[in-house]
Amino acid sequence: MDNFVVSARKYRPQNFNTVVGQSHITTTLKNAILNNHLAHAFLFCGPRGVGKTTCARILAKTINCTNITKEGEACNQCDSCTSFEKGASLNIHELDAASNNSVDDIRTLVDQVRFAPQAGKYKVYIVDEVHMLSASAFNAFLKTLEEPPAHAIFILATTEKHKILPTILSRCQIFDFKRITSNDTVEHLEEIIGKEHIKAERNALQLIAQKSEGCMRDALSILDKIVSFSNGELTYKNTLEHLNILDEEYFFKLLDYLAKQDLTNAMLLYDEINQKGFEGDMVMSGLSSFIRNLLVCKDPASAVLLESIEGWRDQYISTAKQISTPYLVSALNILNEAEIQFKVARNKRLHVEMAIIKLNFLAQAIELSLEDNQIVKKKLVDAQYPIRLKKIVPLSNISVNAEAKLVIETPALEKINPGNSPSHSPIPSPVPSPVPAKSKIASTTTREISSAIPTQMEQKEDGPKKNLLAALQEKYGKEYDIQEVKESTPLSLDILQKCWDEYAVILEANAKHASAGTFKVAQLNIIDDWHFTVTVGALTAQKFVEQERMNVLERVWEIFQNRTIQFDILVEASEQEDVPLHMRLNSKQKYDRIAEQYPLVSALKKRCNLEVYF
Numbered sequence: 001m002d003n004f005v006v007s008a009r010k011y012r013p014q015n016f017n018t019v020v021g022q023s024h025i026t027t028t029l030k031n032a033i034l035n036n037h038l039a040h041a042f043l044f045c046g047p048r049g050v051g052k053t054t055c056a057r058i059l060a061k062t063i064n065c066t067n068i069t070k071e072g073e074a075c076n077q078c079d080s081c082t083s084f085e086k087g088a089s090l091n092i093h094e095l096d097a098a099s100n101n102s103v104d105d106i107r108t109l110v111d112q113v114r115f116a117p118q119a120g121k122y123k124v125y126i127v128d129e130v131h132m133l134s135a136s137a138f139n140a141f142l143k144t145l146e147e148p149p150a151h152a153i154f155i156l157a158t159t160e161k162h163k164i165l166p167t168i169l170s171r172c173q174i175f176d177f178k179r180i181t182s183n184d185t186v187e188h189l190e191e192i193i194g195k196e197h198i199k200a201e202r203n204a205l206q207l208i209a210q211k212s213e214g215c216m217r218d219a220l221s222i223l224d225k226i227v228s229f230s231n232g233e234l235t236y237k238n239t240l241e242h243l244n245i246l247d248e249e250y251f252f253k254l255l256d257y258l259a260k261q262d263l264t265n266a267m268l269l270y271d272e273i274n275q276k277g278f279e280g281d282m283v284m285s286g287l288s289s290f291i292r293n294l295l296v297c298k299d300p301a302s303a304v305l306l307e308s309i310e311g312w313r314d315q316y317i318s319t320a321k322q323i324s325t326p327y328l329v330s331a332l333n334i335l336n337e338a339e340i341q342f343k344v345a346r347n348k349r350l351h352v353e354m355a356i357i358k359l360n361f362l363a364q365a366i367e368l369s370l371e372d373n374q375i376v377k378k379k380l381v382d383a384q385y386p387i388r389l390k391k392i393v394p395l396s397n398i399s400v401n402a403e404a405k406l407v408i409e410t411p412a413l414e415k416i417n418p419g420n421s422p423s424h425s426p427i428p429s430p431v432p433s434p435v436p437a438k439s440k441i442a443s444t445t446t447r448e449i450s451s452a453i454p455t456q457m458e459q460k461e462d463g464p465k466k467n468l469l470a471a472l473q474e475k476y477g478k479e480y481d482i483q484e485v486k487e488s489t490p491l492s493l494d495i496l497q498k499c500w501d502e503y504a505v506i507l508e509a510n511a512k513h514a515s516a517g518t519f520k521v522a523q524l525n526i527i528d529d530w531h532f533t534v535t536v537g538a539l540t541a542q543k544f545v546e547q548e549r550m551n552v553l554e555r556v557w558e559i560f561q562n563r564t565i566q567f568d569i570l571v572e573a574s575e576q577e578d579v580p581l582h583m584r585l586n587s588k589q590k591y592d593r594i595a596e597q598y599p600l601v602s603a604l605k606k607r608c609n610l611e612v613y614f
């Protein structure tokens with residue numbers, strides 16, 4: 001019996017033309033060879049198993065060939081080519097940086113570089129997995145990489161380009177290898193089974209291509225395994241079994257049950273799949289890919305993205321027509337969430353079943369938002385959580401007068417400030433008046449918004465304002481719940497004084513005796529509905545009140561439900577006069593006063609041309 005050689009080695013491409021799926025790179029390399037424009041350092045990046053090392057070897061062989069063809073390929077016949085094929089050439093050095101990543105390994109390599117080849121033109125150094133080199137090994141390599149001898153060519157290969165130092169990247173010509181497409185893999189596999197006289201169903205080869213995810217080495221090793229396992233006959237069934245792939249038929253069946261909201265059968269089917277040895281996470285990721293495939297089949301233009309074997313293609317397209325896009329997108333979301341949570345879920349089986357239950361009732365939820373077969377963005381599940389302003393429960397239950405007429409009073413509208421900001425008043429400060437506010441209604445913001453309170457005063461003169469409220473509700477009611485604004489009460493001295501005295505007690509309790517004393521003797525006076533004054537006996541007392549301003553205001557606002565209320569602190573006039581005049585004037589003021597009283601002083605200053613320094 002002949003020695004078995006794995007397909008990946010046996011059918012390793014021998015020239016650029018047979019490299020699968022990397023024509024963008026092989027063409028460039030061939031042109032560079034023909035035009036003698038070869039760089040001295042290359043970096044080959046890309047996923048594993050896509051032909052990086054193979055291309056490096058072909059390049060090494062081709063540039064040493066003594067009889068390069070017109071297409072830029074090696075002749076495979078000259079001495080150099082044959083020694084390369086036997087693996088006996090001295091002009092190729094391969095270093096696996098994953099296991100030889102120290103500075104010493106690189107120094108050994110650099111030492112070798114100095115010697116010219118005995119036969120052939122170039123010595124080619126292939127450094128595989130170059131990202132594994134240590135930082136110091138990289139640095140030891142830099143100088144040689146930048147100015148190598150004319151006979152040396154470096155080919156660095158990596159799967160992780162982002163780990164390569166920029167100083168290395170800038171010294172290399174970079175080639176990015178692509179993942180091999182499913183079609184390319186299938187064609188290559190077909191070529192090989194033709195040569196090996198193996199019978200295979202195309203579906204089975206497509207399954208292998210799908211499973212290998214663009215890695216030709218994996219595809220070939222899977223092929224080898226199944227060939228030996230199935231006695232040289234590849235069928236769809238035995239490939240599925242061997243690759244442990246869940247047949248898509250199960251997903252079509254599951255989706256059918258879910259769309260019909262047949263939860264019983266859906267659960268039973270999941271159990272059946274489970275019995276076959278497919279774990280919950282595999283089922284969910286398989287179902288996600290399946291739904292993704294349906295989604296791309298919705299549009300014929302994107303159907304090329306379908307990742308499945310050709311045999312299912314028609315069924316995908318016909319099923320996609322029956323299932324709505326919102327359902328598919330929402331189902332993907334649910335599965336994605338469930339997959340993320342799967343690892344932390346304690347009861348894995350229940351976790352997957354929950355996802356299935358959600359998918360089962362998802363159809364129902366979405367149907368309700370379909371109108372005339374038009375896709376409506378809002379789904380029922382979302383509609384339960386609309387964005388809405390926070391509702392404030394009003395203190396009183398007085399509701400808005402429903403019979404209010406819709407008359408909009410334009411000038412008044414401009415005064416409206418629904419923000420009700422305490423820091424700024426929408427109208428100019430009214431002139432302080434000693435008359436209690438009860439008899440005089442100032443049309444402040446609060447007043448207008450709270451005019452819903454049908455008090456006697458308002459009924460007398462607030463008629464249009466009530467209409468304004470109704471109009472505002474009509475206009476903004478959908479966005480802002482004006483009804484929910486708390487009703488404010490007009491300032492009244494009794495309540496204010498009570499609140500003030502209570503605060504004094506709190507100050508006392510907090511051992512702020514000086515402040516408490518000031519609060520107790522302070523005189524309150526209401527100016528209008530949102531403004532009052534506090535009269536104290538001394539400048540120091542003013543400071544005590546000022547310190548407590550915000551705290552006391554918070555309480556007042558709370559009691560009167562009006563955040564526009566402010567107060568001024570007045571100091572009694574007698575207090576100011578107690579201070580001796582000379583203590584309140586600065587030097588300049590003193591001089592001015594003296595000069596005013598004694599004109600001779602200013603005359604003297606003028607005559608002698610004196611300067612006064614204050």
Ligand SMILES: [Zn+2]
Pocket residue numbers: 064065066067068074075076077078079080081
């Ligand atoms: Zn040759």
